[in-house]
Amino acid sequence: METEALKTMQNPVTAEETHGFPDFVWYTLYVKSRHEFRVNELLTHAHREAFLPAIERLRKWKDRKKLVTFPLFPGYVFVHIPARKEDLLSVIKTPGVVRILGRKPGVPEPVPDVQIVSLRTLLDNKAYVEPYPYLKEGQKVRITGGPLAGVEGFLKEKRGRHLLVLSIDILQQGASVQVDASDIELV
Numbered sequence: 001m002e003t004e005a006l007k008t009m010q011n012p013v014t015a016e017e018t019h020g021f022p023d024f025v026w027y028t029l030y031v032k033s034r035h036e037f038r039v040n041e042l043l044t045h046a047h048r049e050a051f052l053p054a055i056e057r058l059r060k061w062k063d064r065k066k067l068v069t070f071p072l073f074p075g076y077v078f079v080h081i082p083a084r085k086e087d088l089l090s091v092i093k094t095p096g097v098v099r100i101l102g103r104k105p106g107v108p109e110p111v112p113d114v115q116i117v118s119l120r121t122l123l124d125n126k127a128y129v130e131p132y133p134y135l136k137e138g139q140k141v142r143i144t145g146g147p148l149a150g151v152e153g154f155l156k157e158k159r160g161r162h163l164l165v166l167s168i169d170i171l172q173q174g175a176s177v178q179v180d181a182s183d184i185e186l187v
Contacts, residue, residue, distance in 0.1 A: 025110035026051075027091075028101040028170045029077045035096035036071040042094050049080035053119055053175070055129055072123075072131060073173050076101075078116060083108075101170050111170050118151045118166050122177055132156075132165050132176035140187040143179060152187060 031039045036052055043050035053072035058065055081087045088100060088108055102109035122129050125147045141155045143164060153166040153174075162181045167174040 023082050024049075024080050025083050026078050026080050026113065026116050027088075027108050028111055028168075029079055029091065030098045030101055031075060031077055032096050032098060033075065036074065036077055039077050039094060039096040042096070043077070043079055043091070046090075046094070048091065051078040051080070051116060051120065053078075053123055055123075072129065072175055073168070073171055076171055078111065080116075083110070109170055111168065114152060115166070115168055118153065119168070119175065121148060121151050122166060122175065127177045129175045129177055132163070132174040141184045142187050143183055144185050145183045148177070148179070155184065 029039065037054075040050045040052040054069050055072050056067050056069050059068045079091055081091060091097060092100065100108040127148065139155050140152065141164065142152045143149055148164075151164065151166070153164040156163045156165050156176065161178050162184075163176040164179045164184070165174050165176045
């Protein structure tokens with residue numbers, strides 16, 4: 001039985017259409033509700049490079065407190081695969097995957113490598129990352145010092161604090177981290 005995603009998927013992005021992307025590109029998978037960790041696990045077991053940005057938060061109940069891991073972008077998992085139809089189809093057939101995101105229905109759109117690398121750097125350095133509304137306009141900046149050096153995003157001021165907002169275009173979502181204004185430069 002074919003899924004709706006398989007029926008509607010047109011030709012995937014060709015090497016000429018990737019505008020300088022290497023043979024392997026990042027795609028964003030839209031997955032069933034609360035299936036992010038399972039899809040990430042299945043892709044990893046299938047020898048695919050998958051990336052599920054996750055954050056830990058302390059949750060309180062009446063009788064206890066517990067550190068719980070949540071997806072930073074609920075409903076989405078990133079996968080790094082060749083831009084070939086057979087690879088895209090095998091990923092779509094993964095249980096829990098609904099479709100590969102793209103601006104045009106059925107046409108998968110790659111995620112720029114710099115966005116994935118920057119997001120990984122934020123999470124790997126245990127910075128306090130939280131979801132943030134998507135910003136399309138604003139000053140693009142790069143962190144110049146410290147463990148987050150090289151991370152690019154948009155500068156936002158909130159309650160007297162400077163935040164670097166990292167936007168993931170295809171998801172129209174972002175994440176923010178507090179930064180020192182002296183450690184940033186305009187891009």
